Amino acid sequence: MKKQRSILMLFVVMFTAILFSPAKASEPLRVAVSIPPQVYFVEQIGGDLVDVLCMLPEGATPHTYEPTAQQMKQLSQADLYVRIQVDFENAWWEKMMSANPDMQVVDSTEGVEFLEGHVHEEAGGKHEHEDEKHRVEESDHHEHHGRNPHIWLSPRAVKMQVEDICQGLVSVDPEHKDSYTTHKESFLNTLNSLDAEIQNKLAHLKTRTFMIFHPAWSYFARDYGLEEISIEIEGKEPSAKEMAELMKIAKEGQVSVIFVQPQSSRRSADTIAKQIGARVEMLDPLAANWFENMRHVSDIFAETLSR
């Protein structure tokens, strides 16, 4: 009898071990993301429960980046991928998925309202993807081509992504639902305060129009009543004719500041600035400390547009 009971206990122990072994009781959840600001978002919600792998290295642009073999290997260890639908992620998606077919996926663009009118060049000349993308779009009744991908650059647009990220973490690791939900609520409060802070900073400006080489701040402009004029046209440097037109627009709009970013060329911005007597300022759309960067950027907007 005693022997039977210990055999039964052994089965219970074994069964429990099998049941809980994939949950990695103490190991953090391995979450892969595309760009540095997403690391910040996932860490706000996941805290110590997550270990985040970012595909885009510092200084690279999400529009043309190509993941390395080493990164693909790292990706094969990930439990969850948080999508944001930037260009390189879309172009490499199938390859990334085949590197890790067991990986769960959450799309943080779910429910986000995209702005149109921003066509980027295909990453790495992966033109065979285009037909496929079009097929998906048609079957989804969605037009993804030419939409502006920079949805991480306005607190209001980030709120929806935060909800999606939290749902993704909970679905892969339901055991820690309470922790994820509590952290999410607290981050949403932080985002609301940040939104109000930026709103106040930008309430009274001398001008609300700015020029920029790469139109990364369109969502920020939309949410805080600013007008963004892009120098880059459909992801390309403007032609001589387009440059002349841009200078005319800049003069008429009394543009006093032109923004550039560390990941793009600043040549045409410098040329226009020199012609119209505007200053050139650097804004980083991909800074790793997203929160501090948003405050810093809103200070620069407030300062340069008040002159």
Ligand SMILES: [Zn+2]
């Ligand atoms: Zn961009």
